[in-house]
Amino acid sequence: KAGVTQTPRYLIKTRGQQVTLSCSPISGHRSVSWYQQTPGQGLQFLFEYFSETQRNKGNFPGRFSGRQFSNSRSEMNVSTLELGDSALYLCASSLEGAGNTIYFGEGSWLTVV
Amino acid sequence: GESVGLHLPTLSVQEGDNSIINCAYSNSASDYFIWYKQESGKGPQFIIDIRSNMDKRQGQRVTVLLNKTVKHLSLQIAATQPGDSAVYFCAERGGGTYKYIFGTGTRLKVLA
Numbered sequence: 708k709a710g711v712t713q714t715p716r717y718l719i720k721t722r723g724q725q726v727t728l729s730c731s732p733i734s735g736h737r738s739v740s741w742y743q744q745t746p747g748q749g750l751q752f753l754f755e756y757f758s759e760t761q762r763n764k765g766n767f768p769g770r771f772s773g774r775q776f777s778n779s780r781s782e783m784n785v786s787t788l789e790l791g792d793s794a795l796y797l798c799a800s801s802l803e804g805a806g807n808t809i810y811f812g813e814g815s816w817l818t819v820v
Numbered sequence: 821g822e823s824v825g826l827h828l829p830t831l832s833v834q835e836g837d838n839s840i841i842n843c844a845y846s847n848s849a850s851d852y853f854i855w856y857k858q859e860s861g862k863g864p865q866f867i868i869d870i871r872s873n874m875d876k877r878q879g880q881r882v883t884v885l886l887n888k889t890v891k892h893l894s895l896q897i898a899a900t901q902p903g904d905s906a907v908y909f910c911a912e913r914g915g916g917t918y919k920y921i922f923g924t925g926t927r928l929k930v931l932a
Contacts, residue, residue: 711863749922750864757918765919
């Protein structure tokens with residue numbers, strides 16, 4: 708069974724630009740969550756989606772947004788990029804979310820210059 | 821605010837010894853806990869989990885202990901191997917929520 712797939716794996720953007728990251732969950736998983744990981748920091752929760760609905764949101768500004776499609780694939784978007792947005796963005800999927808183990812992809816490395 | 825912390829940011833152990841990685845959590849309503857291992861350049865990998873109605877769970881060479889009284893979680897790795905070198909994160913799920921809170925991580929270094 709394929710794992711969580713994230714694209715692109717690496718990207719470089721300029722301040723002020725926007726970026727869209729994609730995530731394909733494990734087959735059969737309907738919950739997708741996103742996390743930001745920065746050097747020296749733990750993983751910070753961004754948001755979680757289930758059946759195309761956002762069920763939970765972390766403490767990030769409105770520049771961070773996401774969505775989920777009917778096939779459970781998800782995208783997250785960051786607009787008006789700032790240098791501090793440089794991070795590893797991780798997507799995780801689970802069968803339902805609550806109480807189920809979440810499995811991570813390899814992440815998308817975003818560098819903002 | 822909510823937080824999950826780790827007592828030791830770096831732990832060095834001799835190959836073959838047992839490792840113990842500790843974690844304190846702050847939300848007494850958390851009902852599910854997971855340990856992850858993250859190797860350089862990779863995403864976090866599930867190791868073992870435990871629910872709040874348990875105090876111990878064993879896997880292959882790993883054991884997780886949960887002490888709800890003091891809100892403490894630990895990961896024990898038996899006969900630590902070089903391949904165990906990585907950053908280990910504990911994560912808690914707040915009861916009734918869909919979000920996990922992770923600690924900052926402990927780096928485990930296995931010395932040959």
